[in-house]
Amino acid sequence: xxxxxxxxxxxxxxxxxxxxxxxxxxxxxxxxxxxxxxxxxxxxxxxxxxxxxxxxxxxxxxxxxxxxxxxxxxxxxxxxxxxxxxxxxxxxxxxxxxxxxxxxxxxxxxxxxxxxxxxxxxxxxxxxxxxxxxxxxxxxxxxxxxxxxxxxxxxxxxxxxxxxxxxxxxxxxxxxxxxxxxxxxxxxxxxxxxxxxxxxxxxxxxxxxxxxxxxxxxxxxxxxxxxxxxxxxxxxxxxxxxxxxxxxxxxxxxxxxxxxxxxxxxxxxxxxxxxxxxxxxxxxxxxxxxxxxxxxxxxxxxxxxxxxxxxxxxxxxxxxxxxxxxxxxxxxxxxxxxxxxxxxxxxxxxxxxxxxxxxxxxxxxxxxxxxxxxxxxxxxxxxxxxxxxxxxxxxxxxxxxxxxxxxxxxxxxxxxxxxxxxxxxxxxxxxxxxxxxxxxxxxxxxxxxxxxxxxxxxxxxxxxxxxxxxxxxxxxxxxxxxxxxxxxxxxxxxxxxxxxxxxxxxxxxxxxxxxxxxxxxxxxxxxxxxxxxxxxxxxxxxxxxxxxxxxxxxxxxxxxxxxxxxxxxxxxxxxxxxxxxxxxxxxxxxxxx
Numbered sequence: 001x002x003x004x005x006x007x008x009x010x011x012x013x014x015x016x017x018x019x020x021x022x023x024x025x026x027x028x029x030x031x032x033x034x035x036x037x038x039x040x041x042x043x044x045x046x047x048x049x050x051x052x053x054x055x056x057x058x059x060x061x062x063x064x065x066x067x068x069x070x071x072x073x074x075x076x077x078x079x080x081x082x083x084x085x086x087x088x089x090x091x092x093x094x095x096x097x098x099x100x101x102x103x104x105x106x107x108x109x110x111x112x113x114x115x116x117x118x119x120x121x122x123x124x125x126x127x128x129x130x131x132x133x134x135x136x137x138x139x140x141x142x143x144x145x146x147x148x149x150x151x152x153x154x155x156x157x158x159x160x161x162x163x164x165x166x167x168x169x170x171x172x173x174x175x176x177x178x179x180x181x182x183x184x185x186x187x188x189x190x191x192x193x194x195x196x197x198x199x200x201x202x203x204x205x206x207x208x209x210x211x212x213x214x215x216x217x218x219x220x221x222x223x224x225x226x227x228x229x230x231x232x233x234x235x236x237x238x239x240x241x242x243x244x245x246x247x248x249x250x251x252x253x254x255x256x257x258x259x260x261x262x263x264x265x266x267x268x269x270x271x272x273x274x275x276x277x278x279x280x281x282x283x284x285x286x287x288x289x290x291x292x293x294x295x296x297x298x299x300x301x302x303x304x305x306x307x308x309x310x311x312x313x314x315x316x317x318x319x320x321x322x323x324x325x326x327x328x329x330x331x332x333x334x335x336x337x338x339x340x341x342x343x344x345x346x347x348x349x350x351x352x353x354x355x356x357x358x359x360x361x362x363x364x365x366x367x368x369x370x371x372x373x374x375x376x377x378x379x380x381x382x383x384x385x386x387x388x389x390x391x392x393x394x395x396x397x398x399x400x401x402x403x404x405x406x407x408x409x410x411x412x413x414x415x416x417x418x419x420x421x422x423x424x425x426x427x428x429x430x431x432x433x434x435x436x437x438x439x440x441x442x443x444x445x446x447x448x449x450x451x452x453x454x455x456x457x458x459x460x461x462x463x464x465x466x467x468x469x470x471x472x473x474x475x476x477x478x479x480x481x482x483x484x485x486x487x488x489x490x491x492x493x494x495x496x497x498x499x500x501x502x503x504x505x506x507x508x509x510x511x512x513x514x515x516x517x518x519x520x521x522x523x524x525x526x527x528x529x530x531x532x533x534x535x536x537x538x539x540x541x542x543x544x545x546x547x548x549x550x551x552x553x554x555x556x557x558x559x560x561x562x563x564x565x566x567x568x569x570x571x572x573x574x575x576x577x578x579x580x581x582x583x584x585x586x587x588x589x590x591x592x593x
Contacts, residue, residue, distance in 0.1 A: 039166040064442035071475035077444040077555030092579040097122040106565030117255035157213035164206035168296035176303035204250040239283040245276035323428035327416040329489035331404035339396040345371040347460035351432030359408045369456035370399040401456040444555020451563025469510040477554040562589040
């Protein structure tokens with residue numbers, strides 16, 4: 001309250017003082033002091049939101065850790081089966097709930113080429129509504145509306161300009177691949193990308209309001225001829241160009257255009273950002289708001305520099321990184337990367353792949369399906385080598401499973417398909433790893449739903465959980481993998497990795513695999529290899545499957561889904577419905593862009 005009273009007092013002083021600048025003039029006034037405090041207040045509010053989420057996630061991480069430790073001496077884990085009523089309602093009606101009905105991740109397709117995006121969840125909507133409301137309030141609070149129209153317009157002009165500039169700081173922080181808040185808050189890049197898009201729209205609207213609050217009073221007072229003459233001023237012209245660049249950034253970023261021409265969008269987007277920031281820097285020359293822009297630019301430059309350094313470190317030396325692309329049935333590719341340096345991957349992580357001979361400087365994200373490190377600990381004479389020598393000789397092999405689509409993946413598939421043996425080796429660069437904000441180690445029952453190439457996200461989790469069960473390092477006692485594919489031929493996608501998993505120690509005690517063939521040529525070709533690896537024609541009844549797992553549930557249940565939007569929404573619906581019956585945590589892996 002004390003801080004708010006200070007703002008009111010500053011507003012009173014601002015009204016009492018004559019407007020000291022209009023379209024470029026004298027230095028900072030009482031308006032700047034007020035606007036600066038409101039701008040800092042907006043950053044404080046966003047910081048408090050982040051702090052709340054951090055404490056929330058920290059509490060769950062601690063709870064999950066205790067649950068995992070307890071499972072080492074308690075195979076039944078009965079205590080963790082019962083749900084907490086308050087938390088169950090919160091998850092069912094807010095955290096997991098779609099905005100309307102059951103649709104969340106299923107895209108709105110006007111045609112095969114026109115994608116209108118997805119709907120945010122209720123929790124995401126709550127966050128976005130709070131950010132929008134905060135900006136509206138901070139742009140309007142303390143404005144003395146009974147005062148002369150020119151004074152009110154001047155305050156709104158300066159206020160919206162300041163808020164648009166200060167919002168660039170979180171805007172650029174959220175969009176980076178190396179955003180430190182991803183691992184700190186355990187919030188996915190997908191969520192940050194959603195907030196980035198909406199915060200960008202707020203910046204554009206504030207920029208438009210800033211221009212109109214200057215232009216309309218100027219035209220009313222001296223006519224449009226005077227407005228046109230004002231464009232001869234460097235201050236006015238650079239601000240107008242920056243505002244136009246922001247508007248174009250918003251218009252060309254709509255989902256339909258972004259999805260249809262993504263690579264063109266990405267390059268144009270970066271170019272427009274550079275133009276907007278360059279002209280905005282000149283526009284703010286001599287004004288305190290320039291420091292906010294400087295902080296935003298530093299964040300952007302640090303993130304880009306970090307990416308470049310990671311790229312160099314991971315791929316330069318030891319012969320570099322080579323990608324072996326193998327064409328598979330069903331328009332899929334298995335990409336095996338021989339890395340220049342040893343990497344350590346965790347389940348759920350992804351990487352960005354560059355193949356200059358196909359995609360030039362562009363990069364594309366892919367989930368890591370499999371990784372292994374070859375170690376050579378003796379030289380040719382059998383003498384034990386030093387740790388540095390061992391690390392130099394270690395080679396990490398990383399495997400990806402990629403579905404052929406348009407653009408980069410289509411070109412890559414054709415290169416492999418045209419080769420004599422269906423495989424081609426190309427020079428590559430890998431950036432990462434990124435992700436891995438979820439862990440399944442504390443769940444006694446784990447159910448994994450995968451659709452098509454979504455299996456790439458689940459294979460490392462299956463491998464990790466089976467190995468952890470054998471070594472007694474995870475809580476898992478029941479692991480069920482449900483994979484939906486169109487044809488039995490698609491089993492070839494993961495055959496070498498699944499063969500390794502099926503041969504792991506004590507695998508039969510913990511792992512059950514259920515394969516659903518949605519478009520079999522003949523139902524007679526659907527034959528289950530064993531009791532723990534079963535095949536079924538058609539699509540799964542998700543409600544029945546989760547119900548069966550709930551009846552035999554051991555400890556808390558974690559349900560992870562990675563597939564198309566329809567499958568994700570169905571699994572979400574069933575998990576929400578059963579929140580009051582048993583402890584079920586729903587985790588969705590998606591990447592919207």
